Amino acid sequence: MNVDSVRFQHLLGIEGLSREDLIFLLENSQQFVEVSQRDLKKVPALRGKTIINLFLEPSTRTRASFEIAGKRLSADTINISGSGTSVSKGETLLDTARTLQAMNPDILVVRHRSSGAAHFLSQELTRTAVVNAGDGMHEHPTQALLDCLTLCQHFELAPSELKGKNITIVGDIRHSRVARSNIWAHQLLGNKVTLVGPATLVPHEFADEEAFGGGVRICHTLREGVEGADVVMVLRIQLERQSDNFIPTLEEYTRQYCVTPQVLEGAAPGCVVLHPGPANRGIEISSTLYEGTQSLVEKQVTNGVAVRMATLFLLGSRGRKENV
Ligand code: CP
Helix, strand or coil, X not given: CCCCCCCCCCECCCCCCCHHHHHHHHHHHHXXXXXXXXXXCCCCCCCCXXXXXXXXXXXXXXXXXXXXXXXXXXXXXXXXXXXXXXXXHCCCHHHHHHHHHCCCCCEEEEEECCCCHHHHHHHHCCCCEEEEEEECCCECHHHHHHHHHHHHHHHCCCHHHXXXXXXXXXXXXXXXHHHHHHHHHHHHHCCEEEEECCCCCCCHHHXXXXXXXXXXXXXXXXXXXXXXXXXXXXXXXXXXXXXXXXXXXXXXXXXXXXXXXXHHHHCCCCCEEECCCXXXXXCCECHHHHHCCXXXXXHHHHHHHHHHHHXXXXXXXXXXXXXX
């Protein structure tokens, strides 16, 4: 795999990537799918490299898959979380990151509750590539990549051919970094994005020209929003934010916006469902749909490893010609 064409030093978001960059990342991710299907799931691509996973917010999928990805590339991976480190004694994010950089890691993967945390570190750290594993309400780029990779597989399309699809995203868009990264990705690929949810959770600014180029449609009823959809992405209702009164009650939200097989009867034939997880079954998505034949949730998780292997490989091999 030739890594000479990697033009970015960090992966901070989908915003700012070119269509070419996005397709390049997806094509590279496709090549790593096969490694995880082998009996011996390891390649020497990042042997001698060090990756630190700094997760200062809870995570199951992203954290586990970055660790597995690093190990399958033969890198030395170290995991750090907030509890049990000097962060819990009050050390700042920057001091923590500089301390870690002093040990010469090649890549720092960061999850943080503050939007812009990964970008901030990328400007302050001089020798370490930064990967955004989710920053506040801002972006979660590798989630969007694994979602797009899953759709390429499902529709049997090359990344450059994943266009003209109707993608409906349902739920708490306001607080969702997954939604933002996916909107940018689908804008670049040439898909049509519809956002669905109550007005409090789907701000009208998302349809503004300045926000995402003006290409996003907003609906406040599920029936209208899923009509003709090829893909319905259901987002988690962030239960930890419900004291902010964005929705009257969970029951009311569920009555209007819970995605079920019946709701999808108005979607395009063959419509599939994505959910980034973790899911609140019976609130934003029915258990039947979550586990049903239209659901690609498990494939999303599997593809998370390939996408993260590609990301780590490309950033860890910059300036080197290498074969996997
Ligand atoms: N989709 C996602 O980011 O899940 P985790 O919070 O479990 O990593």
